[in-house]
Amino acid sequence: MTRRDLTILVIDENAIRASIIEEGLRDAGHSRVSIVHDVHGVGRVIERLQPDVIVIDLENPNRDLLESMFQLSRSVKRPIAMFVDRSDSSMIEAAIDAGVSAYVVDGLRQERVKSILDMAISRFNAFSRMERELAEARSELADRKVIDRAKGILMKSRGISEEEAYKLLRTTAMNQNRKIAEIAQSLVLAAGLLEDL
């Protein structure tokens, strides 16, 4: 096989993650990268591109559809097998943990594909980390808002200062072995109920 540029197809319903993968592949010197978000009509895309490597996210329910095209369809001429075979179980484990899977055409040298999958794995992990951090940041912001409301309620009902209100919340949380935001949430909820009476 001549050492030409590999054609890579990325199938991912998550557009942001797909573009992160694409960028990584381009940074690594791969210029022939295509992205598909919607698996509808992917058979025709595969037929047209004849990709050497297909990268797909594991959450995609269309993985079975994709594999069936390799098995049954006449439109995909070249047999495509999963690159991560049993001889490289640590690679497959890392891929599954990261939530990504890959297929390559038969006969492609493994080391050429390994770097691609390594890249996809690290980018998938980075994306999950980013999502997690974003979710944490969102919940921190929400926590702060509810604590502020709880402090306001305490200040008004007990005629105490903001600092004392916060101290009261913190002591209650420590005594009950719960988070301050949880105590604040209960308090806000209870206050709302009492108002309705």
Place this chain on the structure above:
Amino acid sequence: MAATADITLGFMPLFDSAVLIAASEKGFVTDEGLSLQLVRETSWANIRDRIAVGHFQAAHMLAPMPIASNLGLTPLSLDLVAPFALGLGGNAVTVSRDLWDRMVADGAGPDTDPSANGAGLRRVVERRRDAGEPPLRFAVVHPFSGHNYELRYWLAGCGIDPESHVEIVVVPPPLMADALSTGAIDGFCVGEPWNSVAVARHAGRIATTKASIWRLSPEKVLGVSARFASENRPVLDALLRALYRSSMWCGESANHEELAALMSTPAYLDLPRKALMPILTGRLTLGDGAAGDIPEFFVPHAKGATFPWQSHALWFYSQMVRWGHTSHSAALAQRARDTYRPDIYRQALKPIAAPMPGANMKVEGALTVAAPVGASEKGLVLGPDGFFDGRIFDPDRLDDYLASQR
């Protein structure tokens, strides 16, 4: 001799995962000293991969899946064993309302009779071919599935060549109803509740059922890696006992409301409970005002529904050969047959005196009425198990069957 072990088990959100889910939720696994974690998956490919890396010790599998894997037909081939079956039946074939209208004009209806409706479909297919129209497109859930093989068996038995007269594609079950209403496909074969869902959305009409194509036919199994099975037999045996008791609970009609409620929760199918009753009662709304009452539509326990019949494995193998999915040799047939492990089933269930059939294989389609079989202590009743075309499959005469299918 209770084993203490943690098992992680993968399942797809389909109703026939019921025996696995009830085993956990109704305490049958803890009774056996096991701790079971159930993980919902999004594709059969994920289940296979996660068995491969050891995330799952066992999983819900399409009955032909472990056979295909052992024959080296899948992208990642593993050594798998199927020591337990997760019930019989549960599928149906649904066609678009437009196709149904044309089938009726050509003699189909009024119920779900596979011969009459298949004949109507054949005439529609012939008309389309004569008019130069593209072939009808049917969807199944996976190439190596009971759905694919029973749909093909039905079509071929009605004179429709599934290879050239129609097109068969793969679509995930939850997307079937939408694919049907948008016209992306003309029909599909899928497990419940996805037929009833399509009918409720006015997308299609149930044309026939798995139970009418082949009564009491195999559908899903418990798949286990061969290595896990050989290294952890006491644990596997305990799991099988828990599943057996669970299947008994699932089979009791007094428990059906509770089972449907359990399966409807967000952790499992996340669908309205009402949509989950037809599979349990066999009373289906067919989609054109008609209703069906299908005997033994889905059988989780009775009629030897949990026994891993090697004749079932060989029938799937015969269909893989028939449609060119595998080549045929005596060695491959043996490999397919031995994927199913009645020896494990027998040993595991011995302590609870579960009724056992005398043999590991039976002549499929031979029983026209229910028949008690010579078995251990408590009786076991099998059948009727007929194919809609009246043919029988004798696993001892595999080559004759293969020759007659060409």
